[in-house]
Amino acid sequence: MSTDPFDPLLARAHAHASDFLRELPHRFVGARAGREEMIAALDAPLSQHGEDPGAVIDLLAQQAQRGVSGCAAPRYFGFVIGGSLPVALAADWLVSTWDQNAGIHVISPLAAAMEEIAGRWLLELFDLPRGSGVGFVTGCQMAHFTCLAAARHEVLRRVGWDVEAEGLNGSPRIHVVASEDAHITLDVALRYLGLGTRALVRVEADGQGRMRADRLGEVLSALEGPTIVCAQAGNVNTGAFDPLAEIGELARMHGAWMHVDGAFGLWVRASAERRGVADGIELADSWATDAHKWLNVPYDSGVAIVRHAEAHRAAMTVAAAYLIQTRGAERDAVDWVPEFSRRARGIPVYATLRAVGRDGVADLVDRCCARARQFAAVLGGEPGVRILNDVVLNQVLVRFGDDDTLTREVITGVQLDGTCWASGTTWHDLAAMRISVSNWATSEADVDVSAAAMLRVFRELRARR
Structure with missing residues (x-):
């Protein structure tokens, strides 16, 4: 096949992409239209x-x-969004060029091998059980779905119910226990799985959003039957971790499955300096995380990890004669994820891990956490500005003045200013600016410039009152 139809267009796209990347660190960070x-x-x-x-x-x-935000830029702090490391972006371009359907091995042995190896590397990096099942999904939403499907399979299997064959009609009721500050993607996964949000039993959280283990013990003692406990490694507002070791011991004591939402927090396991906040995470039965957050690979890239590989595979796998599944040593991704047809999203993960190594991932996590502390120190030193959370990770909650209106006006003003972009939230009934530092390229200078813009907007608004 002649490459003539491709070469001019790819060259054109490359030129546009290079221009965009060159301007990205300096551009107006929000969308202009x-x-x-x-x-x-x-x-x-x-x-x-x-x-x-x-x-x-x-x-x-x-x-x-005009129409895209600079969410890959080093001064984008809205939500927990990483940029793309150069090696990750380059690998993703190849993924689109190769256009492989990574659903089964026979279509793409390369993609299957890279995902198998990348999965093994992740288990080593996170120090999780080496025989765990690993699936590469679109994001943490589908990672929750996948992990909780495995949990649903296993807790019902233990009481003699085959949910894949019989469905949920007539099955024993499954109790799902989670913190009152659990992420909304957990609720959505329960809807997708047919368990429903009313299956959720909420446990009180403390002032930083950590599940209270004493309350969890009381809740579990009052429940009978199949139970799934969902813990959080990295609260989306404060970055706080649930007391994972205590939760793990309680789950085991009561025969419950423990699932961990580690959308960004699981990556702290790579850091020798900070991994202590995740002590006990290894006690869980499943873990959900995003590579497009702290590993800084392009969207879409979530990871579902399940200790009980047989439950993981049973919940996901399908078979058909035409698919040419070997059921041998070869890896068929369809055994581990909800999709048949899918892009080879594990390849940028493989390329990034190979290029940066253990030290590179640890350095990325440590630098982002350091920049979050820098934000807290600079902003918290301004009269009238309060930091609402203990900055244990990469999340900072900032309150400007004594009322919600001023804080929200500052957030809007900062977004319109364009120097940086931060989002708003409500924390314990207080409006707050939410700063998430997740980009590999964010420097001390980026934080200084961004914090100065935030304070400039705050001072101008306060002076008008």
Whole structure:
């Protein structure tokens, strides 16, 4: 096949991509246009014969200048969003070029081998049971789904119920226990799995969002039947970790499955300096995390890890003669994830881990945590500004003044200023700015410039009152 149709377009796309990446550290961080502007610029009648492909690529690049946010930029602190390490982005370009369906081994032995190796490396990096099942999914939402499907399978199997064959109609009730500050993706996973959000038994949390182990003990003592306990490694607002060791011991005592939401917090296991906050995480039965957060690979890249590989596989696997599944040493990804057809999303994980090594992952985690402490020190030193959380990881909650209105005005003002971008939240009924430091490229200078912009907006708004 001639590459002539590809070369000019790929060269054009490469030039646009290079321009975007070159400008990314210095650009206005938020998006400059909203829905109406984007519809006006992009909408047109679908043509009969098509348009020039080069012009289409140019249009995308042109409108990206206004319509995309700089969420891969070093001064983007909204949500927990990492950038893309150069090696990760380059590997992802190859993934799109190869266009492999990574569902089964026979289609792409390369993708299957890389995901098998990357899974093993992750278990070593996190120091989790080496025989665990590993699946590469779209994000932590589907990682929860996958892990909790394995949990559903196993806790019902123990009481003699085959949920894959019989479904949930008539099955023993499954109790799902989680902190009152658990992430909303847990609720969604329960909906997808047919367990429903009313299956959730909420446990009181402390002032930092950590599940109270004493309350968990009381809850578990009052429950009978199949039970799943969901713990959190990294509260989405404060970064705090549930008391994982205590939760793990209680779960084992009561015969419950323990699942951990480690969307970003699981990566702290790579850091010798900070891994102590995750002590006890190894007691769990399953773990969900995102590589597109702290590993800084492109979207979509979640990871589901299940200690009981046989339960993991039983909950996910399907078989059909036409799929040519060997059931031998070869890895068929369809045994570990909900999808048949999927991109080879494990390849950027493999490439990144191989390129940066254990020390590189640890350094990435440690630097982001250091930059979060820098934010807290600079902002917390300003009269009228309060840091609402103990900064144990990469999350900082900031309160400006004594009322919600001023804090929200500062958040809006900072977003309009464009120097950086931070999001808002409500924490214990108080409006707060939520700063998440997750990007490999964020430097001390980026934090200094960003904190100065935040304080400038705060001072200007306060002076007008």
